[in-house]
Amino acid sequence: MTDATIVLDDNHEAGFGDYFALLKPRVMSLVVFTAFAGLIVAPGGIHPFLGFFAILCIAIGGGASGALNMWYDSDIDMVMKRTKSRPIPAGKVTRGEALGFGLTLSAFSVVMLYLATNWVAAALLAFTIFFYAVVYTMWLKRATPQNIVIGGASGALPPMIGWAAVTGDITLSSVLMFMLIFMWTPPHFWSLALFMNADYDKAKVPMLTVTHGKRATRNHILVYTILLAGFAAAMFATPLAGWSYLIVAVVMNAAFLRGAVVLWRRNEEEAEADNYKAERAFFKLSLAYTFLHFMALMADKALFAFGIGGPF
Amino acid sequence: MAITKLHDMHTRRRSRNVGLGLALGAFVVLLLGLTVVKVTVLDPSIAAQEAGY
Structure with missing residues (x-):
């Protein structure tokens, strides 16, 4: 978890795409899809704009936890073939920038989801981010082979958030x-x-x-x-x-x-x-x-x- | 004094600046939309009027 070995690429200033990559867009697509499904199948209804806004907040929250994961796991990402072209190991974004980006978007997405829908959905989103960034990334991932079993809870929460955005319950x-x-x-x-x-x-x-x-x-x-x-x-x-x-x-x-x-x-x-x-x-x-x-x-x-x- | 000469830095930062500008613009539009919808949904008289009652 040190960036001493990450060499910043002087010839490449981080572009918008590099920050977007911090949000793990591919994971985000699964989050968006399942949250959308939860929102659609929930009883009752939600104003289409609020529904869209809620999905956007869930996607940003999910992405923010991805950025926090990349901040903490940059040492692991550097040695794995699948992840070494990510923005931090590639030297395009510094660890500090990724941390700030992740924290800001986390707070932003939770507050905005609360304002747009209700506190149950916002609390579930905050829990999802906390679970992925702290429980899974900082604790379980390096400690136990059951890491993905328990850590999987964070990936499983989006449909519950989508549902709660409509109904306000679990x-x-x-x-x-x-x-x-x-x-x-x-x-x-x-x-x-x-x-x-x-x-x-x-x-x-x-x-x-x-x-x-x-x-x-x-x-x-x-x-x-x-x-x-x-x-x-x-x-x-x-x-x-x-x-x-x-x-x-x-x-x-x-x-x-x-x-x-x-x-x-x-x-x-x-x-x-x-x-x-x-x-x-x-x-x-x-x-x-x-x-x-x-x-x-x-x-x-x-x-x-x-x-x-x-x-x- | 206006900047008349583009530095290499400006070119390199272009995508980030354009992206951030668009993101901020989208945020303003979203907040406006949220405000309008919230006011409409929370105010029964407006909602009833829109529904034609």
């Missing part, structure tokens, strides 16, 4: 949306870690693959995928799930469970022989998994509005 439905992402995070990241192992190893990040080996990781992926299917099914206990969700949940959970079993059955020789083909396929499937589940919930909400179908 209910079983919003908690189950949280659980859907929370339980999905471990198999998603561990499948990535299976074929990106060397990177985490080099950075001395205690990923499960590094500390307990790939066999244990494959076992963990299977267990979490089974638990995830249980939480996906629990959504039927809420008024959110209709026919679209039923179809998506059955198809995607069957495919995801099958993928997890394939990964569990494989050993390292087999995986290395085909360059982790099944692990890469499972990772890609995991991206479609969340996207389709939340799309289905939104589709059901639209169908209910037109009087087509209804909750189970």
Whole structure:
């Protein structure tokens, strides 16, 4: 966590794009999508402008926590191939600038969300930023191989914030949306870690693959995928799930469970022989998994509005 | 006294300055919109008038 080894690039003054990159735009897109889904499926309604404003605040808050993560993790980012072109290790932005940028946007997004919607949504956003920047980045990431399991909570909160922006409360439905992402995070990241192992190893990040080996990781992926299917099914206990969700949940959970079993059955020789083909396929499937589940919930909400179908 | 000669620094900082200017402009517009919507939503008489009651 020292920037003594980061050489500032004198020929390149930080551009607007470098500051934007601090916000982790790709992660932000998932935050925006799930927050939007939470906002859409929530009962009642919100003025479209306030809804847009709320999503913007959630996106900025999520991005701000990304900037704080880059500030603290610049030493790790420098040694990992995937992250060494980020603005701080690339010498375009200093650590101090990233910290100031992250803190300012964090405060700004929480206050603006409170002014636009309500204190529950604002408090959840503040908790998300705190959890990602402090609990995950500063504490768990370097301390335990369960880092992404617990840290995943911050990535799972946006649909709850979107929901709270409309209703001002926390209910079983919003908690189950949280659980859907929370339980999905471990198999998603561990499948990535299976074929990106060397990177985490080099950075001395205690990923499960590094500390307990790939066999244990494959076992963990299977267990979490089974638990995830249980939480996906629990959504039927809420008024959110209709026919679209039923179809998506059955198809995607069957495919995801099958993928997890394939990964569990494989050993390292087999995986290395085909360059982790099944692990890469499972990772890609995991991206479609969340996207389709939340799309289905939104589709059901639209169908209910037109009087087509209804909750189970 | 006006700056008549562009320094290399000005060129390098252009994208940051333009971006910041646009972000601030967007912020002003958003705040204006938020104010208008909040006043409308919180004031039942305006909301009723808009709904045609």
